[in-house]
Amino acid sequence: MVLHYSPMSQSGLLKVDKVPASLRQQVLLQMRDAIISGHLLPGTRLIERELTDQMGVSRTVVREALRQLEAEHLVEVIPNKGPFVRQLSINEAEDLYRIRAVLHGLAARMCAENITKKHLEILEDALELVIESYSNSSERTLKAKTHFYNALYKGTQSDSLKAMLETLQARIARWRTLGLAHPNRSQERSKESIINLKIIIDAVKRKDADQAESVMFKEDIQAGREVTRLLNIEQSDQKTN
Template identity: 50%
Template structure:
């Protein structure tokens, strides 16, 4: 059962974030109905606040509005995964290229620190910490790329990608060695950026996304090929 704590201001953002994280983590399962009166009862907020949160979640692709049924947590499908990871490969590859060209030395150091934190999180085996630390790595990457438009596009994409990351981390059949492969891939990206080799940075980033897609597809069935 979803439990949303009653927060102080800014209440709207807190409620939205709690709902978003509940969907990403699977506490609100795909296909689950989001009944307004139940959400109001759990949060103690107004119908207006709940509806604003639901509209935002719909715009992020996390829920869908079904006629005569209302808001429902969006199902995870192979078609969506292939689409998301194909787009992710292109956008993150471009972000890596721009980072190599534009990032300050301090941002490169910050990216390395974020990657070290991600490796520590993987070694600790805490899924929530892994997700947070990996998100931090990508936040630094996108900021250092220096393109607000690209950062905004990737940000919207990553809200949906997070669901697949969480699925992979919690899957009983996930490869125990995949995290090591992921860290190697991220370090290859970092090394290219340190060298200011934009072409190599884009290439290694696309390759890492391809490997991530292949692992997701292996877990849920289908081909992990990303063009």
């Protein structure tokens, strides 16, 4: 892999603070974040005993988390071998980004049709954070863009669409991390994304639902192409090594 992250065996990587709230939820969130961020690389075998020792919890809690992560397509269980972090598939990335392009386009349309003055201000502030984040870390950019999209979803005034998109975003998170953190990421793509988001905000402000939808669709298709390009680089490097 081109990206270099800490191996699973690193001490303390998945350590969880034992607070009364919900230990199961803490474990799930910590493991999910380790996979999405790349600390647990695709193909990593997830050994219950090691996870139990690192996190200081019971095997029952770890098993429940693994089952949930399998349902979220982040973990796959291979017969006679056990659970592994799922590999990143080019075909799956293409499918997910096409689906997101359609739903994001609809979200931008509904946002232009339904957004309130208050939500528009939140969306404009979120865009400023995205622009600022590109001069910082990829992690900050990911958080800023997630915040922007969440503001967009709220602007639709549709709880149903918001819930669907949040589920899809969780599924697509690993590819988004790759697209923003990869050392071979195109700088032109970053500039292109900012331009697209500015046009979308302007269209929403003018209540031009057609333009908001079409540019949002284009933005996601372009993002998907960049991710598949980077995945091809990853796979080529793996074959070479």
